[in-house]
Amino acid sequence: MTSPALQQAEAIGAVDGPLAGYHREWYVVRPEGELTRLGRVKIGEPREGALWFDRRYFASEDELLLELARLGVPRVPPVHRVRSAGTVFHGFIEGRTLAELSPRGHPLAPDQLRQIMDRFASLCRLRPGDVHARRLGSDDGAGSGFPRGMLEFTRERAYHAHLPRFGPLFERLGVPLDALGPRSRLAAEAARQTDRPVCLLHGDLHRANFIVDPAGALWTIDWELASFGDPLYDLATHLYLMDYPDRQRAEVVEQWRRTVTPLLPGADAQLAEDLPRWLDYKRAQSVFTDVVRQAVVLADAVGSAAFAAQLGQAAKLVHDVLVRAAEPLELADVPSPGAVELAYAEFCAAPGAGQPRTNGH
Numbered sequence: 001m002t003s004p005a006l007q008q009a010e011a012i013g014a015v016d017g018p019l020a021g022y023h024r025e026w027y028v029v030r031p032e033g034e035l036t037r038l039g040r041v042k043i044g045e046p047r048e049g050a051l052w053f054d055r056r057y058f059a060s061e062d063e064l065l066l067e068l069a070r071l072g073v074p075r076v077p078p079v080h081r082v083r084s085a086g087t088v089f090h091g092f093i094e095g096r097t098l099a100e101l102s103p104r105g106h107p108l109a110p111d112q113l114r115q116i117m118d119r120f121a122s123l124c125r126l127r128p129g130d131v132h133a134r135r136l137g138s139d140d141g142a143g144s145g146f147p148r149g150m151l152e153f154t155r156e157r158a159y160h161a162h163l164p165r166f167g168p169l170f171e172r173l174g175v176p177l178d179a180l181g182p183r184s185r186l187a188a189e190a191a192r193q194t195d196r197p198v199c200l201l202h203g204d205l206h207r208a209n210f211i212v213d214p215a216g217a218l219w220t221i222d223w224e225l226a227s228f229g230d231p232l233y234d235l236a237t238h239l240y241l242m243d244y245p246d247r248q249r250a251e252v253v254e255q256w257r258r259t260v261t262p263l264l265p266g267a268d269a270q271l272a273e274d275l276p277r278w279l280d281y282k283r284a285q286s287v288f289t290d291v292v293r294q295a296v297v298l299a300d301a302v303g304s305a306a307f308a309a310q311l312g313q314a315a316k317l318v319h320d321v322l323v324r325a326a327e328p329l330e331l332a333d334v335p336s337p338g339a340v341e342l343a344y345a346e347f348c349a350a351p352g353a354g355q356p357r358t359n360g361h
Helices: 004-012 033-038 061-070 110-124 145-172 185-191 231-242 246-260 271-301 307-325 337-349
Strands: 013-015 024-031 041-046 079-082 087-091 199-201 210-212 218-220 227-229
Touching (some): 004 024, 004 041, 004 087, 024 033, 061 087, 110 218, 110 231, 110 246, 145 231, 185 271, 199 231, 227 231, 231 246, 246 271, 271 307, 271 337, 307 337
Antiparallel strands (some): 041 087, 199 227, 210 218
16 A cells, blocks of 8 residues: 555655655655756655654654744755645755764764754754744753653653563563662662753754755754753763764863853753763663664564574674663673573564564654
């Protein structure tokens, strides 16, 4: 059965896609007729069974992007509507991802780093009252409730909600049931976080979400995890996902402080104490994200020629994530890569491993 998004794409032009996204499947189109002037565009629809490991704040990425355009935020994908058909599509940003040009762990060029600081500047200028896109709740991300809310979401939605299917796997990997509980180290650290002024957060500023156009300008895509909250959370997420070399990482923190603080006084309050706390949370969150994602990918690959190679890759990835999170999750022992591989192999061999995906949001 042809998807509605593909039908809409075929109705306006020649389809180049699909282009896989994690939460949405996109179709890239070369419009014909009066829309030719727009260049390539993309039409998306929610990916069936996509797992959500991060709290959503805005009801619609499309609405948020329209608001950002209204507010003059530069280098975000334009959103267009074909009113006669009710079709909504995004401008396709021509270029290459930063991940292709500078893979994770590699340093960025000074101009690229400057443009990332420009993005942080554009975010910290926007407060809850400035953006009118529909919210999914009334929480504006203010105060100490933000870190506690993030931890609670991870505990309930990214961990406990998946225990019926993945509980034995987490147990084999040494992750305790109360790893994020009220008496955990992470809960205590969340309670110590300093209140900072709230601004708009992108929530997922990594190399694959920056597109470098032919002129060298960085465009920011994938705003589905945007929210309002602690600006230091956005910095910590960025640092964790970018995996800068140590020397550049320190430079990024200092440039962020110099960029954001004059625009949002107090954004750097207790930075030296609270940035490590947010980074510990991100390390822990990745355990619950990656353990489940890798299990789903492997379950789908059972019986294929690629399964053995994927099993080894998944074991290495999950082992590395567990090592990085051992301290914040207070793990008594981290299993070896071989033990992780065996745990996944047995999970995939168990009855029901290939059952339909659960939905984590």
